[in-house]
Amino acid sequence: MTQSEFLNIVMPFKDKLYRLAKRLLISAEEAEDATQEVLLKLWAGKKQMHRYNNVEAFAMTMTKNFCLDRLKSKQSANLKLVHSNYAETGASLQQQVERRNSLEWVERIMEELPEQQRMILQLRDVEAYEYEEIEKLLDMKPTAVRVALSRARKAVREKLLEKHRYGIG
Structure with a gap:
């Protein structure tokens, strides 16, 4: 799988991965790190990606598990839920x-x-x-x-x- 093929598969749902990570972790920075880790793991396993019926669902599960592991780690003492995806004008x-x-x-x-x-x-x-x-x-x-x-x-x-x-x- 080439880089462009990988990006065509992953880019449509990468924002969803980020929002889920942000819901579960402390901040935008933590969520960005989690999203990047998941994307790196997906890239590393790109040869097996064709095996998954729904790559998005698999990636969401990976994100959820990564974030939960992060929250359970010793560093989780100062992590909390933060979410501000909503903006409205007018x-x-x-x-x-x-x-x-x-x-x-x-x-x-x-x-x-x-x-x-x-x-x-x-x-x-x-x-x-x-x-x-x-x-x-x-x-x-x-x-x-x-x-x-x-x-x-x-x-x-x-x-x-x-x-x-x-x-x-």
């Missing part, structure tokens, strides 16, 4: 502040979710993966994915509503 300053505040709260709430729910929510609602793809990536049964996603969404919704009510019942 809104008033008040609306921008409110949206940014809500997004920050959603990120904080997601940090508190169990790891599996957090990853499923990221893959489905941020990355727009299909249920079948998530099932394969996380090696889970269809029902388990849907239940975990439902619980994650419910937890985010309830905590966000609680925050917007300012603790008033």
Whole structure:
């Protein structure tokens, strides 16, 4: 496989790898390093790439595993979840502040979710993966994915509503 063939296969989904890594790791720099490591591993195994039915799913799994290993390592003491992929123009300053505040709260709430729910929510609602793809990536049964996603969404919704009510019942 030539370099250009490899790039034609990998380039369409490299941003998804980065976003997943950024969701799981501390910063843009950590996510860039993780993405680069995965791409290097893919390049090193380019001769076997034709064996995979879905190279993107394989790369996403590699990214997830690399990031989880990184989080489990001794250096993980100062790693945390950070995500800011959203930018919108044309809104008033008040609306921008409110949206940014809500997004920050959603990120904080997601940090508190169990790891599996957090990853499923990221893959489905941020990355727009299909249920079948998530099932394969996380090696889970269809029902388990849907239940975990439902619980994650419910937890985010309830905590966000609680925050917007300012603790008033």
